[in-house]
Amino acid sequence: MSKSTSNRYVEIVNLTKAYPNPFGRDIEVVKDFNMILKKGEIVSVIGHSGCGKSTVLTMVAGLNPISAGELAVEGKQVSGPGPDRSVVFQSPCLLPWMTSLENVMLGVKQCYPHGSRKQRRQICEHYLNLVGLADSMHKYPREMSGGMQQRVGIARAIALKPQVLLLDEPFGRLDSLTRMDLQDTILEILDREKITTMVITHDVDEAIYMSDRICMMTNGPEATVGQMLEVPFARPRVRAEILDHPRYYDFRFALIAFLEKQEHAKDAHVKSVHEKLRESQNELVAAG
Amino acid sequence: MTTMTIKPSTMTSESVTLINYVEVWTLPENDDGSSAESLQLDHAFVVDRDQSRRIDSNQKNSPGQGIAGSAWKQQGPVILQGENSTVLANVRSHAGIPIDALLAIPIFRDYDLVNVVVFGVTNGNGGIEIWTRDERDELAISGSWYEGLASFEFISQYVRFPKGAGVPGACWKDGRPRIVPRPAEAPGFIRSFDKDPAHLADCIGLPIGRDYGFAGSIILLLSDESKPFARNFSLWQCESSAPSESDPDPTIKFSGSSSNASDFSPAWCQQICDEVAKERGTVILHAESGNLPEGFQFGVVIPFFAKESINDLAVLLY
Numbered sequence: 001m002s003k004s005t006s007n008r009y010v011e012i013v014n015l016t017k018a019y020p021n022p023f024g025r026d027i028e029v030v031k032d033f034n035m036i037l038k039k040g041e042i043v044s045v046i047g048h049s050g051c052g053k054s055t056v057l058t059m060v061a062g063l064n065p066i067s068a069g070e071l072a073v074e075g076k077q078v079s080g081p082g083p084d085r086s087v088v089f090q091s092p093c094l095l096p097w098m099t100s101l102e103n104v105m106l107g108v109k110q111c112y113p114h115g116s117r118k119q120r121r122q123i124c125e126h127y128l129n130l131v132g133l134a135d136s137m138h139k140y141p142r143e144m145s146g147g148m149q150q151r152v153g154i155a156r157a158i159a160l161k162p163q164v165l166l167l168d169e170p171f172g173r174l175d176s177l178t179r180m181d182l183q184d185t186i187l188e189i190l191d192r193e194k195i196t197t198m199v200i201t202h203d204v205d206e207a208i209y210m211s212d213r214i215c216m217m218t219n220g221p222e223a224t225v226g227q228m229l230e231v232p233f234a235r236p237r238v239r240a241e242i243l244d245h246p247r248y249y250d251f252r253f254a255l256i257a258f259l260e261k262q263e264h265a266k267d268a269h270v271k272s273v274h275e276k277l278r279e280s281q282n283e284l285v286a287a288g
Numbered sequence: 289m290t291t292m293t294i295k296p297s298t299m300t301s302e303s304v305t306l307i308n309y310v311e312v313w314t315l316p317e318n319d320d321g322s323s324a325e326s327l328q329l330d331h332a333f334v335v336d337r338d339q340s341r342r343i344d345s346n347q348k349n350s351p352g353q354g355i356a357g358s359a360w361k362q363q364g365p366v367i368l369q370g371e372n373s374t375v376l377a378n379v380r381s382h383a384g385i386p387i388d389a390l391l392a393i394p395i396f397r398d399y400d401l402v403n404v405v406v407f408g409v410t411n412g413n414g415g416i417e418i419w420t421r422d423e424r425d426e427l428a429i430s431g432s433w434y435e436g437l438a439s440f441e442f443i444s445q446y447v448r449f450p451k452g453a454g455v456p457g458a459c460w461k462d463g464r465p466r467i468v469p470r471p472a473e474a475p476g477f478i479r480s481f482d483k484d485p486a487h488l489a490d491c492i493g494l495p496i497g498r499d500y501g502f503a504g505s506i507i508l509l510l511s512d513e514s515k516p517f518a519r520n521f522s523l524w525q526c527e528s529s530a531p532s533e534s535d536p537d538p539t540i541k542f543s544g545s546s547s548n549a550s551d552f553s554p555a556w557c558q559q560i561c562d563e564v565a566k567e568r569g570t571v572i573l574h575a576e577s578g579n580l581p582e583g584f585q586f587g588v589v590i591p592f593f594a595k596e597s598i599n600d601l602a603v604l605l606y
Binding site for chain 2: 228
C-alpha cells in the first residue's frame with residue numbers, strides 16, 4: 001500500500017472475500033477488487049443483483065472481515081468498523097421508540113463524548129435541518145414516511161462527520177419522486193461537506209447523476225471490477241442539464257451494454273453448468 | 289537479422305489488411321558491447337493486395353528523431369496521425385502510399401531496447417489504443433487512432449481499467465500478449481461498440497515494458513471483420529531459458545499458439561522459434577528464402593521478453 005495522498009484517499013487493493021465450502025475449495029465471491037478513491041470523490045458501484053456489491057461495501061465499512069487484500073483510509077489500514085466510515089443501508093433501521101433527533105443523537109454521543117449537551121444537540125439539529133427535517137425532529141419513525149425515515153438515516157450517518165460515507169442502495173425502497181428529491185439532498189450535502197462517498201446502486205441514471213466515477217462490477221463468483229467510467233459532468237449538478245447533455249445517452253448506453261454483457265455471460269455460465277450436470281447424469285446412467 | 293530478397297513490384301492501390309506499411313528498426317551493438325547512438329532502419333515494406341514490396345531502408349534515427357526515435361526516447365509506444373505531422377508526411381512520401389496513422393512499438397529485452405517496429409495503417413475500420421498506468425494504478429488511454437468507431441472512441445476516453453480488468457488489465461496482470469476473438473461475444477471484452485459501423489473481429493493486447501512484471505503500457509489493436517491487421521496474426525507461446533555462461537545460445541521451444549496459427553505445422557513453428565532464438569530480436573520472414581508457408585509474401589515475428597527469456601511471439605504474416 002502506498003503512502004496516502006488526497007489522490008489515493010481510500011485504497012482498495014486486491015480485496016477478496018471467500019466463504020468456506022464443505023464440498024471443496026473456498027468460494028471466492030469477490031476476488032482481486034481494486035479501486036482508489038480521491039478525497040471528496042463520489043463513486044458508484046453498479047452490477048447485477050448478488051454480484052457482490054454490498055459485500056465490497058460491508059468490507060470497506062469494516063462490518064465484514066476481508067479474506068485477502070488490503071484496505072486503507074487515509075493511509076490507515078481498516079481492521080473493523082469505525083466512526084471514520086458511516087453507512088446508510090436501504091432500510092434506515094431507526095429505533096422505533098426514539099424520535100428522529102434522538103436517533104441521530106445516538107451516534108453523535110459516541111463521536112463527540114467531550115462536547116456539551118448543547119453542542120451535541122446543535123450538531124443533530126444542523127444535520128436534520130440539512131436533510132429537510134427541521135419540522136420533524138420530534139417525530140417518531142411511525143409518524144414519518146419511508147423517505148423521511150431515510151432522511152433521518154442520512155442525517156445520522158453524516159452527523160458523525162465521517163471521512164467516508166457508504167451508501168448501500170439508499171433509495172431502493174423509495175418511489176421515484178422521493179428518490180430524486182433525496183438524491184438532490186445528498187448531492188447538495190456532499191458538495192458542501194466534500195465527503196468521500198461510495199454508492200451501491202442498480203440504477204444507471206442514478207449512478208451517472210450522482211457520481212464522479214462509476215465502477216462496473218462483473219458477475220460473481222470471483223466478481224471484480226470490470227471497468228471504471230469517469231463521469232465528466234461538472235458539479236454542482238442540475239438534473240435537467242445532465243439529462244439534456246448531448247452525451248448523456250452515450251454514458252447510459254455504455255453502462256447498460258456492460259450489464260447486458262454480464263447477463264449474457266451469466267446465462268452462458270448457467271447453460272454450461274447444466275450441460276455438465278446432464279453429461280454427468282448420462283455417464284451415471286450408462287454406468288448402471 | 290534475416291535479409292530480405294523480395295523484388296519490388298508495381299504498387300497497387302489498396303491493401304487487403306489494415307496495416308499497409310511495416311518498418312523494423314534495430315539498435316545495433318558497438319564492438320565493445322554497448323548500444324549504438326542511433327537506430328538503424330533494417331526493413332521497410334509496403335503491403336499490397338497483389339505483391340508486397342520492400343522499399344529503401346537506409347535510414348538512421350537518434351532518440352527523439354522520427355517516430356521510432358520518439359518511441360526510444362519515451363521508452364514506450366507512440367501513435368502519430370493527422371495531416372500536420374511532418375514525420376507522417378515523410379513516411380507517406382517515402383512509402384509512396386496513403387497512411388492514416390503510424391504506431392511505433394519498442395521491443396525491450398529486460399531493460400534494453402532491441403527493436404522498434406513501426407506499423408502504418410490506412411483505409412479501413414479499426415482501432416489502435418495505448419493504455420498507460422496512471423496515478424491511481426489504473427490504465428487510461430494515452431494515445432489512440434480509430435476509424436468507424438466514433439461511439440467507442442468517445443466512451444473509451446472515460447474508461448479506466450484496474451489491473452486484471454478488461455483486456456488491457458488482463459495483459460498487465462499476466463504480462464503476456466493475448467488475442468480476444470469476436471470481442472462482441474467475449475466476456476473479457478467489456479466495452480461496447482454496438483452503435484458503431486465497425487464490426488470488430490479481433491482484439492489483440494500487447495504489453496510493452498522495460499522490466500518483467502511491469503507493463504508500462506498496453507497496446508490494443510482492434511481489427512474489423514472486413515480488414516484484419518495481417519493476413520494471419522497469431523500469438524505463440526514458448527518455453528525458453530535466459531542466456532547464461534554455460535548456455536550462451538538458449539533455445540526456444542514452441543509450445544502452442546492461438547487458433548489463428550492452427551493451420552501451421554509445429555515443425556515450421558519450431559523453425560521460426562529457432563530463428564528468433566538466434567536473432568534475440570524481431571525477425572523478418574520472406575517467401576523467397578523459403579521460411580514462409582505457401583501463399584504468404586512476408587512476415588514479422590515480434591518477441592516478448594520476460595527479462596532475458598522469450599515467452600511469447602506475435603507473428604504477423606502478409
